[in-house]
Amino acid sequence: MSAPAIEVLQVHKTFATGGGRVVAVDDVSFAIPAGGVLGVVGESGCGKSTMARLILGLLAPDSGEVKVEGQAVSGMDRKARARLIQPVFQDPFSSLNPLARVKDIVAMPLVAQGTFGRAEIGRRVDELLARVGLSAEMGRRLPAELSGGQRQRVAIARALVLRPRIVVCDEPTSALDVSVQAQILNLLAELRRDLGLTYLFISHNLAVVEHVASEVAVMYLGRIVERGSTDALFARPEHPYTKALLASVLTPEPGLGVPDVGLGDALPDPANMPPGCRFHPRCPVAEARCASESPPLRKRANGGAECWLA
Amino acid sequence: MSPLLEIENLRVEFGRTSAVRGISLKVAPGETHCLVGESGCGKSVTSLAVMNLLARGAQRRADRLAFKGEDLLGLPERAMARLRGNAMAMIFQEPMTSLNPAYTIGSQMTEVLRRHKGASQRVATERAADLLARVGITAPGMRLGQFPHQLSGGLRQRVMIAMALMCDPQLLIADEPTTALDVTVQAQILRLLAGLQRDLGLGLLLITHDLGIVARVATRVSVMYAGEIVESAPTAELFANPSHPYTQGLLRCVPVPGKVRRDEPLGSIPGTVPRIGAGFTGCAFRDRCDFADASCAVAVPHQRAGATHDYLCRLAPQSARTAA
Numbered sequence: 001m002s003a004p005a006i007e008v009l010q011v012h013k014t015f016a017t018g019g020g021r022v023v024a025v026d027d028v029s030f031a032i033p034a035g036g037v038l039g040v041v042g043e044s045g046c047g048k049s050t051m052a053r054l055i056l057g058l059l060a061p062d063s064g065e066v067k068v069e070g071q072a073v074s075g076m077d078r079k080a081r082a083r084l085i086q087p088v089f090q091d092p093f094s095s096l097n098p099l100a101r102v103k104d105i106v107a108m109p110l111v112a113q114g115t116f117g118r119a120e121i122g123r124r125v126d127e128l129l130a131r132v133g134l135s136a137e138m139g140r141r142l143p144a145e146l147s148g149g150q151r152q153r154v155a156i157a158r159a160l161v162l163r164p165r166i167v168v169c170d171e172p173t174s175a176l177d178v179s180v181q182a183q184i185l186n187l188l189a190e191l192r193r194d195l196g197l198t199y200l201f202i203s204h205n206l207a208v209v210e211h212v213a214s215e216v217a218v219m220y221l222g223r224i225v226e227r228g229s230t231d232a233l234f235a236r237p238e239h240p241y242t243k244a245l246l247a248s249v250l251t252p253e254p255g256l257g258v259p260d261v262g263l264g265d266a267l268p269d270p271a272n273m274p275p276g277c278r279f280h281p282r283c284p285v286a287e288a289r290c291a292s293e294s295p296p297l298r299k300r301a302n303g304g305a306e307c308w309l310a
Numbered sequence: 311m312s313p314l315l316e317i318e319n320l321r322v323e324f325g326r327t328s329a330v331r332g333i334s335l336k337v338a339p340g341e342t343h344c345l346v347g348e349s350g351c352g353k354s355v356t357s358l359a360v361m362n363l364l365a366r367g368a369q370r371r372a373d374r375l376a377f378k379g380e381d382l383l384g385l386p387e388r389a390m391a392r393l394r395g396n397a398m399a400m401i402f403q404e405p406m407t408s409l410n411p412a413y414t415i416g417s418q419m420t421e422v423l424r425r426h427k428g429a430s431q432r433v434a435t436e437r438a439a440d441l442l443a444r445v446g447i448t449a450p451g452m453r454l455g456q457f458p459h460q461l462s463g464g465l466r467q468r469v470m471i472a473m474a475l476m477c478d479p480q481l482l483i484a485d486e487p488t489t490a491l492d493v494t495v496q497a498q499i500l501r502l503l504a505g506l507q508r509d510l511g512l513g514l515l516l517i518t519h520d521l522g523i524v525a526r527v528a529t530r531v532s533v534m535y536a537g538e539i540v541e542s543a544p545t546a547e548l549f550a551n552p553s554h555p556y557t558q559g560l561l562r563c564v565p566v567p568g569k570v571r572r573d574e575p576l577g578s579i580p581g582t583v584p585r586i587g588a589g590f591t592g593c594a595f596r597d598r599c600d601f602a603d604a605s606c607a608v609a610v611p612h613q614r615a616g617a618t619h620d621y622l623c624r625l626a627p628q629s630a631r632t633a634a
Binding site: 043044147148149150177178179180181182183185186189190204205206207208210211212214230234244245246247248249250251252253254255256257258259260261263 | 348349463492493494495496497498500501504519520521522523524525526527528545546549559560561562563564565566567568572575576577578579580582
């Protein structure tokens with residue numbers, strides 16, 4: 001069997017702040033098979049964006065290792081890494097150079113490689129713009145002259161112009177309107193199918209993750225507390241945090257009212273990690289041992305949950 | 311019951327661009343009226359126009375704009391300032407930018423009550439602490455002494471809500487009050503607003519782009535597109551019989567948990583919202599509409615799909631279309 005597209009092995013990452021060390025990613029391991037889509041969900045501050053940056057090689061782990069197609073990301077040459085794995089970020093307003101024309105933005109990764117001729121660059125840029133649904137005329141515009149959805153298409157074209165195998169999408173549709181979000185999600189799905197891409201797809205929107213991901217990892221305060229195939233996890237969540245997240249999704253069904261999620265007001269604080277299970281201060285079903293002993297991983301097919309009660 | 315807020319044929323122009331093109335709506339006591347639409351449709355401009363907080367250079371006109379029967383159009387700014395934050399309050403979208411970073415939470419919250427009601431600092435502080443507790447903030451005394459940057463996004467948003475409630479408003483205008491928040495916190499805040507509404511009978515004009523929120527909290531929904539309300543109906547009726555093609559398109563775009571087909575694309579609305587200049591006629595949605603014909607460039611009929619269900623389209627109501 002070939003190596004997984006992404007392999008994360010016992011990765012740790014902390015940051016120093018004024019108030020001490022903050023644990024962003026705490027002993028996380030997982031793998032994504034080639035052609036798969038792993039959705040990562042969790043609240044702000046749970047470490048999901050740090051995870052994305054570690055996989056992209058933009059941050060180095062304190063310990064542990066990230067491998068992409070069998071190679072360690074840390075030892076990889078920047079240009080080689082760029083040919084293999086590319087990001088699409090949340091905010092197309094701040095991730096595009098406001099002074100560069102769309103064509104030049106999309107051409108940048110090719111130019112940076114230093115091995116492509118001008119004709120080849122022009123051909124590939126035109127091909128990619130057409131592929132993401134932008135006209136040649138759009139290529140001559142500045143980012144400020146585009147709508148949010150068009151800007152995100154530019155960001156996707158730039159990510160794909162080097163023909164990478166893996167794309168890390170960090171909240172790619174969170175800044176967009178629903179009708180535009182649907183367009184971009186459809187485009188990402190189509191590109192994955194046609195080009196055989198692997199996605200790490202980070203979102204706080206569970207409905208979006210359910211739509212795009214084949215597997216889901218739920219993060220809480222730096223750890224993956226539950227993982228499984230999308231269908232199983234959404235149909236039969238085992239971790240109380242996953243259950244609460246799913247219960248707080250407001251589906252467009254009138255008459256149901258707003259659910260009581262039952263998480264209380266104790267918000268997670270990564271600088272002040274609770275002992276035992278890190279979710280116990282908010283957990284509606286916590287028992288005495290949850291406050292003192294870390295829960296084991298209860299395995300099931302494709303994953304499992306870290307909970308004493310699962 | 312007579313309405314708290316009445317808007318009739320409101321128009322707002324910025325130079326030659328029309329941001330709001332003749333919208334009408336009412337909010338009754340205890341009612342939640344949701345104004346839904348995408349970026350640039352004019353929903354935030356509408357709320358600012360009601361509060362008379364539009365940027366300089368904006369032109370506001372209306373046939374009627376009234377709060378509890380009192381005309382707001384001719385009201386001098388001094389009198390409007392006495393209403394604003396008092397009997398009619400507003401929660402803005404960005405708690406990061408709408409709280410003053412240089413003052414403590416306590417001084418910003420108490421100022422409202424001292425200013426409008428002439429309350430003493432002691433009384434105002436007690437009220438602020440009481441409201442912070444009601445919006446689910448633990449240790450309110452400590453929070454009053456903190457600055458906005460010391461609070462998380464969820465806490466700041468709750469502070470904004472508590473501040474809006476300082477003077478017991480009868481009408482609350484909330485512009486995307488939960489957009490920046492995690493889903494878990496969003497659910498808590500919406501429950502809180504619903505509870506306050508039940509207890510205090512306040513009328514709520516809730517501006518959002520999230521159809522999930524609309525379905526769960528609205529009494530009535532008005533869908534805005536390119537500066538117009540293209541459809542308005544009681545919530546259950548709107549979701550059961552959406553009659554404007556734009557409303558139907560919006561509903562198809564939302565991924566619904568549990569009803570997902572991963573191999574099928576989501577419904578989407580091709581194209582983008584047009585910019586409306588002077589002399590525009592016909593339906594603003596026609597370039598993106600599957601059902602548009604030549605007549606849509608000329609005029610749009612105002613139709614009724616029920617006693618309280620209005621929409622702007624030449625097509626027959628959805629209920630008649632499915633029956634046929």
